[in-house]
Amino acid sequence: MPAPKLFHFEKNFEILSFQVDPEGKLRWSALGNLFQEIAWQHADSGNFGQNLFDLGFHWVLSRFHIEVQKLPHWGEVIRMKTAARGIDSLFALREFEMTSLSAEVLARGMSSWLLLDSKSKRPKRPNQFLPGDLFPEVAKGTLLPAKLPVPTETSHTKLFTVQPSDLDMNNHVNNVTYIRWIEDYSHAFGLAFSRLEINFLAEAILHQDVEVTAQNSEAGWILVGRVNNAPIFLARTSG
Amino acid sequence: MPAPKLFHFEKNFEILSFQVDPEGKLRWSALGNLFQEIAWQHADSGNFGQNLFDLGFHWVLSRFHIEVQKLPHWGEVIRMKTAARGIDSLFALREFEMTSLSAEVLARGMSSWLLLDSKSKRPKRPNQFLPGDLFPEVAKGTLLPAKLPVPTETSHTKLFTVQPSDLDMNNHVNNVTYIRWIEDYSHAFGLAFSRLEINFLAEAILHQDVEVTAQNSEAGWILVGRVNNAPIFLARTSG
Structure with missing residues (x-):
């Protein structure tokens, strides 16, 4: 992942007892929940969350690339950040960052999303529905998380x-x-x-x-x- | 459950996307998580949480009785309250209440806990370790959640x-x-x-x-x- 630019949206969260593993560190699934939460809140604040759902469309996560430097512990307050990173063909891109309150980067993520018609389940071109200043077209493949190979001998x-x-x-x-x-x-x-x-x-x-x-x-x-x-x-x- | 007395400890929580069911209402498991969280925070604030663990003891939930009037929805801010309710033989009692910010009762719970020696796994008399003002002896069976029968034909x-x-x-x-x-x-x-x-x-x-x-x-x-x-x-x- 390239170095992140400015983030559009951020919010602090306290790490609670039910989000940590037996060592008291944030679980990957709980990190995923916080990414999802901040994406929802950002989309809603920008009018491309609930209102697109009400129009008959829904976002489906297509690919996700997450890198963890350090998992926060129970009781720690962390800052979640997210930003739209443009459009690559049918994919809308969203980047995430989790930092400590002293701005140490704890984890980063890049995600690609498809906007589906809820009835036909077919993808729609997201640039028809998204604010162009947040979602400009980006050079193909520069930010998109990798397509993975199907394993052969498992x-x-x-x-x-x-x-x-x-x-x-x-x-x-x-x-x-x-x-x-x-x-x-x-x-x-x-x-x-x-x-x-x-x-x-x-x-x-x-x-x-x-x-x-x-x-x-x-x-x-x-x-x-x-x-x-x-x-x-x-x-x-x-x- | 009898009407609750004053509560010793409270904290507000926002209901987040990962805590709700497909109808957007708080899940029972997420309610259980919030009960657990507030119990931990109260025990720690009163010095009978982490420090008892460090001394070689741990709390085990024995019985729980939960009644829901109304489940809060995604984005709502609710208030969780808890209080120690004394000791019934080997059981330490803890009550919970979840209200809206306008004090409407949404859910209530009464729980009984055993304090186990982490090595021998045997229960210890909790009145040896707990603050007596928070945990007086109460009349036997008055607050203790019911002992349930084993079902015969399932x-x-x-x-x-x-x-x-x-x-x-x-x-x-x-x-x-x-x-x-x-x-x-x-x-x-x-x-x-x-x-x-x-x-x-x-x-x-x-x-x-x-x-x-x-x-x-x-x-x-x-x-x-x-x-x-x-x-x-x-x-x-x-x-």
Whole structure:
């Protein structure tokens, strides 16, 4: 990821007991929740959140690249920042940064989103709906998180079942559920990481079983989550 | 539950996107998280939280009785209150209340806790360690949440697996995980409720399978969660 420019929106959060792991450090899933929260609040403040939903469209996270320098601990107050970073073809780009109150960078993220017609499920060109000053066209591929390869020879299989608590306000499995699966999967097999890339490929449905399996490579572990043998997400963990 | 007296400790929280269900209302599990958070903060402020842990003891939730009048929605700011309510034999009692900022009662809870020696896992008499003004002896059974019956003929079986994300700072399956299982279980079978009673009987271990099943009765649904056929929790949902 290139060095971030100015951020458009920020808000402080206290790290609470239910957001931390047994070592008292912020969980990756809780980091994902804070990214999601600040994106919602920013979109709403700029009139391209709830009101686009009311017009019959919804945002779907397509790819996410997260790098953690240092996870904050229980009781710490951190600052979440986000900014629109323009449009690359059908993708709207959003960058995130989490810092300490003394401006130390704790984590960064770059995400790409598709704007879907809620009925047809087809993507719409986001530049028809978004403020052009926040979302100018950017050079193709410069900021877009990587497209990941499908792993060929995998091992370490683990099963997850979609629960009602995994559904968000769109009644879809929330993107953070995928991050939690990756975190739980990696913990179960002792695979620590500080960099996470995800490609969201297809929707999972309530009560479906998701089989996660992985392949080790020079660039890290490549994970694939499958429902009825069809990939629904790819991820790469490293660092 | 009797009418609450004064509360010792309170704090406001904003309901965030990751705490709500598809209808935008606070989830029961997220309510449980806020109860847990305010209990921690109160115990720490009174020097019977982290410092008891450092002395080799830890609090274990034994029984919980929660009644919801109205669940707050995404973006609402609510006030969480808690107070110690004395000691009943080996149980330390703690009451909770969630109100709107205009003091409308949204939910209430009464909980009983055991103080365990972290090595021997045996309960200690809490009056040896707690401030007597906050924890006087109370008349036996007046505030203690009910002991629930083990259901005899059950149906509606559903399986949950303990994940790394279910562990809290004691490296134990957090009590809120049980609430989330009950919420997911009830949602899966269309069993809505506004009153929840839980008895926590035994610990679940990472990667264990927990089989939840239930029996309908005049007093509501009685749920039991079992690991290897041994009950680890009982719950009653009604209202």
